[in-house]
Amino acid sequence: MFSARTVSFAATALIALLLSSCATDHRYDKLIAARRLAIQAEPPGDYYIGRRFYIEHTQFWGYLRRPGQSWDTAKLVIFNEDRQHAPDRLQEVPDGLGNAHGYDHNQEYRIWGSYTGRRIYDPNSNLFLLEFKLERAELRNPSPGWLFTPKERFNGNQLLRNEPDALP
Numbered sequence: 001m002f003s004a005r006t007v008s009f010a011a012t013a014l015i016a017l018l019l020s021s022c023a024t025d026h027r028y029d030k031l032i033a034a035r036r037l038a039i040q041a042e043p044p045g046d047y048y049i050g051r052r053f054y055i056e057h058t059q060f061w062g063y064l065r066r067p068g069q070s071w072d073t074a075k076l077v078i079f080n081e082d083r084q085h086a087p088d089r090l091q092e093v094p095d096g097l098g099n100a101h102g103y104d105h106n107q108e109y110r111i112w113g114s115y116t117g118r119r120i121y122d123p124n125s126n127l128f129l130l131e132f133k134l135e136r137a138e139l140r141n142p143s144p145g146w147l148f149t150p151k152e153r154f155n156g157n158q159l160l161r162n163e164p165d166a167l168p
Contacts, residue, residue, distance in 0.1 A: 042067040054105035059122040077132040108141040127166040
């Protein structure tokens with residue numbers, strides 16, 4: 001079987017693992033609480049907070065939420081750009097040393113406009129998403145960090161959460 005020394009080592013390793021995961025979760029709790037306080041301190045108004053979320057070849061722009069509301073309430077949208085182009089409305093491939101479409105992934109904006117009530121199909125993501133008529137966008141934070149949870153890892157190919165309301 002196992003020696004007392006092996007069992008003791010295994011127990012010590014398990015306790016260390018549990019304690020380190022508690023410390024990690026506690027750190028995440030602090031980050032989440034700080035984010036919650038920052039969101040609650042946002043001035044109310046007739047605008048949205050938008051986070052650009054770029055996946056190559058998709059047509060959606062990113063997530064929108066009202067000031068003071070959690071990112072959990074945010075909606076993934078496609079911009080109607082009849083009045084105003086999206087901030088990253090550039091060519092798909094960079095020309096020389098310049099930026100290209102999607103360069104602003106994960107940047108945060110103050111967004112003005114309104115939902116049209118329509119759902120638009122994005123064939124590359126296979127989602128029906130809310131259409132938002134963009135009137136104005138202003139960069140708010142070029143590097144705001146994580147979107148939904150401090151543990152998330154963006155891989156460039158998929159959303160960070162399911163969008164069940166957008167499925168065909």
